[in-house]
Every structure is written in structure tokens, then in C-alpha cells.
Amino acid sequence: MKKLYFLFSLFLIAGEDFISEFEYGQMLYKNPRGISCAACHAENGEGKEIVSYQDDENQTIIIRGVDIRSHSLVEIEAIVARNHPVMPKYYLTYEEVEAIYFYLQEVNKESK
Numbered sequence: 001m002k003k004l005y006f007l008f009s010l011f012l013i014a015g016e017d018f019i020s021e022f023e024y025g026q027m028l029y030k031n032p033r034g035i036s037c038a039a040c041h042a043e044n045g046e047g048k049e050i051v052s053y054q055d056d057e058n059q060t061i062i063i064r065g066v067d068i069r070s071h072s073l074v075e076i077e078a079i080v081a082r083n084h085p086v087m088p089k090y091y092l093t094y095e096e097v098e099a100i101y102f103y104l105q106e107v108n109k110e111s112k
């Protein structure tokens with residue numbers, strides 16, 4: 001009986017670890033290193049307005065997180081690792097960027 005309990009708890013632990021590649025990518029897209037891509041590029045990477053303000057000459061300036069649904073894996077990998085004026089620089093592994101890319105592809109399958 002003891003043995004059975006042991007096996008059962010192993011199963012539970014293994015079960016908790018089991019998330020799909022899609023869920024992993026989704027989790028990363030929503031919260032990579034504490035700053036969500038979704039905060040600036042919207043739920044599915046379609047892009048959105050981050051902030052707008054009036055400058056000194058009363059012009060409206062809009063800062064936008066661009067649409068990132070059609071960027072390739074290679075492009076995204078290079079972009080996240082670079083310095084930008086607004087977007088943070090991320091130190092993500094290749095597997096993490098790949099998972100984010102996979103998530104964006106999966107979630108936007110229908111709109112293609």
C-alpha cells in the first residue's frame with residue numbers, strides 16, 4: 001500500500017509539471033521576466049496604443065506597440081535582445097523566444 005501512495009504522489013508531481021508548449025509560450029508572452037509583451041503588443045500580438053500625450057507644440061504623440069504577428073522567429077529573437085527607446089531589452093533563451101513565437105503562431109492561426 002505504501003508503494004502505491006508513493007507512485008500516486010509521483011504521478012501528481014509529474015502531472016503538475018505537464019503543460020503544453022502552447023501554455024508555456026502563452027505564459028512567457030504574458031509575463032516574460034516580469035514585463036509582459038501583452039502590455040504593449042496586446043493579447044495576441046496584434047499591437048495597441050500604449051500611451052498618447054501632447055507635446056510642447058500641442059501635437060498628439062501616440063506610442064504604439066506594433067503588430068508582431070508576422071515577424072519571423074529569427075526577427076523576434078534579434079529584436080527582444082536589442083535596446084529600444086520604449087521596449088525593454090530581454091534576456092530570454094532561444095527556447096523561450098521559440099515558445100513565445102509558437103504561441104503567437106497558434107493563437108493567430110485563424111486570422112491568417
Ligand code: HEC
Pocket residue numbers: 029032035036037038039040041050063064065066068071075076079080084085086087088090100
Ligand atoms: C513597454 C512596452 C513593450 C513591451 C513590454 C514589449 N514591447 Fe515589443 N515593442 C514596443 C514598441 C513601442 C515597439 C516599436 C518601436 C520599437 O522598436 O521600440 C516594439 C517593437 C517590437 C517588435 C517589432 C519591431 C519592428 O521593428 O518591427 C517585436 C517583434 C517586438 N516588439 C516583440 C516583443 C516581444 C516578443 C515582447 C515580450 C518578450 C515585447 N516586444 C515587449 C514596446 C514593447
